[in-house]
Amino acid sequence: MAGTETHYTLPRPTFDEAPKLLIVVAPYYKDIADDLIAGAKAEIEAAGATWEIVEVPGALEVPTAIRIADRTADFDGYVALGCVIRGETTHYETVCNDSSRALSTLGLAGLCIGNGILTVENRDQAVVRAAVDQQNKGGGAAAAALHLIALGRKWTGGEKQVGFRPVGA
Ligand SMILES: Nc1c(NC[C@H](O)[C@H](O)[C@H](O)CO)[nH]c(=O)[nH]c1=O
Ligand SMILES: CC(=O)[C@@H](O)COP(=O)(O)O
Numbered sequence: 001m002a003g004t005e006t007h008y009t010l011p012r013p014t015f016d017e018a019p020k021l022l023i024v025v026a027p028y029y030k031d032i033a034d035d036l037i038a039g040a041k042a043e044i045e046a047a048g049a050t051w052e053i054v055e056v057p058g059a060l061e062v063p064t065a066i067r068i069a070d071r072t073a074d075f076d077g078y079v080a081l082g083c084v085i086r087g088e089t090t091h092y093e094t095v096c097n098d099s100s101r102a103l104s105t106l107g108l109a110g111l112c113i114g115n116g117i118l119t120v121e122n123r124d125q126a127v128v129r130a131a132v133d134q135q136n137k138g139g140g141a142a143a144a145a146l147h148l149i150a151l152g153r154k155w156t157g158g159e160k161q162v163g164f165r166p167v168g169a
Helices: 031-045 059-072 093-108 122-128 136-154
Strands: 019-026 051-053 077-085 114-120
Touching: 019 031, 019 059, 019 136, 031 051, 031 077, 031 114, 031 122, 031 136, 059 077, 059 093, 059 114, 077 093, 077 122, 077 136, 093 114, 093 136, 114 122, 122 136
Parallel strands: 019 051, 019 077, 077 114
Antiparallel strands: none
């Protein structure tokens, strides 16, 4: 079945000081989101890190919520979770492309973000990808954020890197 091939997974990073991550979830499909959240929490806790969680209405609001949090709070990284299922119109492309592009833009600005927003054709595809004991995309997104946090600390000794905020602000 396409998409079920096994792939290489990096060893889990370790941290001298526990990072704090914010899980930003769009529970547009609540059961799917709950599985994604479970996977993300388990991965964060397995790395000895801590998490907080906030909800937004849909995938399009996830990047904005991350930007708001990074401007006002002190998280080391972010896990974006949600599920976008194709409907009858082209809105699917807008939601998928705009949310992922915005997350990538924030990442290029220096935020440590794992993207666990599923973009699928139907509910069955979402169920398999969200299930912790199947593809566990929520855990994978958390792992990605943790790896970026570790990378950021590799050369800075753990000093938090500013995102959009002016240096020294
Ligand atoms: N169709 C899906 C949406 N649509 C809602 C948008 O994300 C957004 O909340 C709305 O356009 C208001 O700005 N969101 C999902 O997360 N998943 C979908 O399948
Ligand atoms: C991904 C979406 O926005 C989608 O659920 C909306 O459904 P539709 O394209 O039928 O309006």
